[in-house]
Amino acid sequence: MKLLLSIIIIFLLVILQSSLYPYLKICNAFPNLILILVLILSILKGSKKNLVWVLFGGFLLDVYSFNNPLGTSILSLLLVSYLAYFFSQNIFKKTSIFSVILIGIGGTLIYKLFIIFVLLIVGISFQFTFSQLISQIIYNLVVLVPLFYLIKSRIK
Amino acid sequence: MNGVPKTxxxxLALVIIIGLIFLNLPSVLSPIKNFFYSVSSPIQGTFDQFVKQTKNSWEFLKSLREISKENIELEEKIKELMAQKVELKEIEKENELLRSYLDLPVYQRYQIDLTNxxxxxxxxLEKYILIDKGRLADIEKNMPIIxxxxxxxxKVIEVFDDFSKVLLINSPNSKIPALIQKSRTEGLVxxxxxxxxxMDLVSRDIKVEEDWIVVTSGIGGVFPRGLLIGKISQVESPxxxxxxxxxxxxxIDMDKLERVFVIKKQK
Incomplete structure (x- = not known):
């Protein structure tokens, strides 16, 4: 039941992201809701518990992003999820706003760069600007930080 | 570490995903994508409608303050347009005459199909849109979109049963044989x-000015001749x-596309 609910939420979030993108984008960037939730769940619950978010969320991001070969976002989210959990458990012993921001910046950077890396290997051309990357990091942080504390308070 | 999946x-998951990326089998993935697009299409339509309505209401509230200022500007504009109208009437007559000698408009020359x-x-990372007609509506790869x-x-670059993926002209992957209307100079946009x-491949010795119109040249056969691409905004001659x-x-602003036409074939 919980799994089905997660799948429905992921599906709706991806469609919402696709609908809102043209209206709320800044420098071609819009908060990646799936990435944000994967980061939050990795910090709070560990990377094993959010596997459905990584697999189904990543799958849908690839299906609806049109450019990525299927599997690119899954792999990128898998890496980001593992690293977020590792850093939150081993480097930042106590979760603070500072550590959430750092994981948000690092997570977005690694996610984006990894996708670019895969596209380069597979030989698919793409558009990349630093302004878009910076805008994406800031936009993700604006959603990530309040959402992290909201979900944290609910989980408790 | 309990939170990390077993090695x-x-x-195994890693191998499967990497395999998926490199195999990238369109014949297998196409029906899967078509299924998800079919399921999400009505939901997305509802979301889109809601977002548009919210945006319109917000813009209406914002615009109320600017209405009086806009009014004065519009009155000026009306006068300006009146003058232009007279001029355009003359051009229209001339145009009608020339059209009868040259080509007919696109919608008369080609079979076009409306899609959402x-x-x-x-x-x-790229510039694509998805439209709600595909193979079953006789859409084919490389059909131009207007x-x-x-x-x-x-133009259409991938066709599913009920949907098609369109590569927009503002993508770095899109290359269109083009023509500067006034000077008849060809190039690649x-x-x-x-x-x-x-716009590339326009020699330095050719005169080009801002605001000149760029259209498709028809070379290559993918895009019909004379489709409007845009106007020149900057010219440099290093x-x-x-x-x-x-x-x-x-x-046109590519973010505001709602309904588009697929040019199917010559009538």
């Missing part, structure tokens, strides 16, 4: 930024380069 299953935009590339009567926005196109640097502003 074996982790490695139901998805957009939201990862910001809005209004003749504004080019892209490609996307560089969100709403800026770059001394040490063979070609001019010409920036073209697309005739």
């Amino acid at each position: 074996k299953s982790f490695l 935009v139901i998805g957009r590339d939201f990862q910001g 809005v209004f009567e003749n504004i080019l926005i892209g 490609q996307g560089i930024k969100t709403n800026i196109l770059f 001394e040490n380069e063979m070609f001019q640097k010409i920036l073209v502003e697309p005739a």
